[in-house]
Amino acid sequence: MPSTTAVRATDAALEVLGTGGLHALSHARVDAAAGLPPGSSSNYFRTRAALVAGAVDRLRELDAADWQAFLAAGPPTTRAGLIAAFAAFVEDATGRARVRTTARYVIFVQGVVEPALLDRLNADRRLITNWTAGILTGLGVPDPQATANTLLAAVEGLIMHRLTGFDTGAAGPRIDRLITGLCRTTADEP
Structure with a gap:
């Protein structure tokens, strides 16, 4: 388990x-942002590359925790459920987790x-792709x-547009349009 200082x-x-x-x-900026004494982060991450690698590992830990919370509700079993799940994901990624999402894109x-x-x-x-494909198979x-x-x-792409201010509209209607179009089967067509 990583130390509190490393986290x-x-x-x-x-x-x-x-x-x-x-x-x-x-x-130095990491130490200041974390409220740590100067030199603390370099005790754990000797180089800048090691610091970036540590950030990647932490990003994955935080994402895994979010993913586990999301999965606790069970996978969506309907198209409407899938739309709601992805809309909520986009809203969270560009709202509460905006800084983390931006770091991921960096x-x-x-x-x-x-x-x-x-x-x-x-x-x-x-x-995530395989999980999504499994749900789509079920649909x-x-x-x-x-x-x-x-x-x-x-x-x-929608997340990137929202982060950069190109498209700040609600995610739900965009995700609905996207999933409805992608998931259309011949049985759905008039």
Whole structure:
């Protein structure tokens, strides 16, 4: 189990990444944001790269906790339930968890030049994609894996639009339109 100081440092690293971007990340800024004595974060994360890796690990821990809370209600069994679940996810990711979501996107962009950062995050993406495909299978959607990939790509795009202020409208109607279109089967068509 990580120490309280290490957790405070990685929480602060996510805060710095999510509010100032990668260029703002330094041990000194993390220490200040965490309310730690100078040098504390570097005792656990000797280099900036180690600090970023620690932030990725903490991001995954926080996401896993959120995911477990979400799964406690059980998976959606209807299209309306799936729409509600994804709409709630988008609202949360761009509301309560906005800074963490922004930090995730900062890390994704950095992963273009440091692919090792993406390995662990993409493993989580695959789990969510497979979970979504399982629900789509239960709903009778043709080609559920491809549909899940498309759905999640569109949801990530909607999140990016909301984070950047391009589209600040309610997520529900957009998710409804998206899922209804993607999940349409020949039996649904007039």
